[in-house]
Amino acid sequence: MLELGVTYSVRRDLLYKGTARVEFVETLFTGGRFLVPPKILVIHFTYGASARSSANWFRDRKNPGSSAHVIVDRDGSVVQCADFNTVCWHAGKSRLRDIIGLNEHALSIEIANWGYLRQVGDRWNSHTGVAIAKATLATHKNGNPDGSPSPCGWEPYPEVQILSATAVATALVTEYGITEIVGHDDISKGRKWDPGPAFDMLRLRARVFGDRGISGDNRLRITPSDGLNLRAGPGTQYIALELLPVDTMVDVLQREGQWLSVSVIGSNSKPRATGWVHSHYVDGE
Ligand SMILES: [Zn+2]
Known part of the structure; x- marks a missing residue:
């Protein structure tokens, strides 16, 4: 702390x-x-x-x-x-x-x-x-x-x-x-x-x-087996842009309360999309 x-x-x-x-x-x-x-x-x-x-x-x-x-x-x-x-x-x-x-x-x-x-x-x-x-x-x-x-x-x-x-x-x-x-x-x-x-x-x-530090290692993994919605804003009232499959990697750009602005890492290891995910459903490597 x-x-x-x-x-x-x-x-x-x-x-x-x-x-x-x-x-x-x-x-x-x-x-x-x-x-x-x-x-x-x-x-x-x-x-x-x-x-x-x-x-x-x-x-x-x-x-x-x-x-x-x-x-x-x-x-x-x-x-x-x-x-x-x-x-x-x-x-x-x-x-x-x-x-x-x-x-x-x-x-x-x-x-x-x-x-x-x-x-x-x-x-x-x-x-x-x-x-x-x-x-x-x-x-x-x-x-x-x-x-x-x-x-x-x-x-x-x-x-x-x-x-x-x-x-x-x-x-x-x-x-x-x-x-x-x-x-x-x-x-x-x-x-x-x-x-x-x-x-x-x-x-x-x-x-x-606290917890998920934005500085240092900020690459996280999507954990739910049925995937996690990538949303247009920090809340469930925002539209789901896509369903990110389990084990998708994201880089944290910004935090707003329980929500994280993330960059989604594609299969070529390069960022391919941005959006918001709930911090509860991501985990460190
Ligand atoms: Zn001012």
């Missing part, structure tokens, strides 16, 4: 680190209580200087009004801005399959990070002009914010920050039965770029959901 050295937990919709409540800086902008229990966790970057500066932004009436449940700072410290039973305004116009508007269905973790950087000579600056020592060069999976085809600079996430975010996400999954972790850039494609390519979402999912 997770060996992070930092343990977070939730009690009465409040976040604790060990036995102490984490700092609480209450946002002014919420949408009241969840009408349905949230089963999705959305990861963001703040595009800002620090967790505290973003927490204060969530309290400033001069702003258009945005909020998130938790902010994780670069040093790994954590600020909670709203009870977990409360709708926050973090997703905006957003969609995940048939769910429109994720605010009413999701908890949120903001990660303090400048996101997309500006190149100034051989150096990198934040959009506010703060110098960033080192940039991660990458192209965003949905296309770069400036439309350029070549890799651009993103602020790296320190490991201590990732460890805290992972531990907080694990606490939320444990308490609320969260089944899916997505990026803002997965639900507001073309409009949002957070948490972006510097954030290893597959690693986060693998660490939080």
Whole structure:
């Protein structure tokens, strides 16, 4: 299981680190209580200087009004801005399959990070002009914010920050039965770029959901003797594309709750199709 050295937990919709409540800086902008229990966790970057500066932004009436449940700072410290039973305004116009508007269905973790950087000579600056020592060069999976085809600079996430975010996400999954972790850039494609390519979402999912690691050996075997449906999406409500026979091998691309996005390996050992299978019916080699 997770060996992070930092343990977070939730009690009465409040976040604790060990036995102490984490700092609480209450946002002014919420949408009241969840009408349905949230089963999705959305990861963001703040595009800002620090967790505290973003927490204060969530309290400033001069702003258009945005909020998130938790902010994780670069040093790994954590600020909670709203009870977990409360709708926050973090997703905006957003969609995940048939769910429109994720605010009413999701908890949120903001990660303090400048996101997309500006190149100034051989150096990198934040959009506010703060110098960033080192940039991660990458192209965003949905296309770069400036439309350029070549890799651009993103602020790296320190490991201590990732460890805290992972531990907080694990606490939320444990308490609320969260089944899916997505990026803002997965639900507001073309409009949002957070948490972006510097954030290893597959690693986060693998660490939080445990068992079938997405990193490392991710080739699995279809186990039911009467085969397993390959579906168009992560659920039985999606159409079956084909029936995969027992012993078919698949490579895991992504995990969403109990469902795995897979690449089906053909008889020539090359990928021949993609789709979704339920994780219960696949097994390691
Ligand atoms: Zn966001």
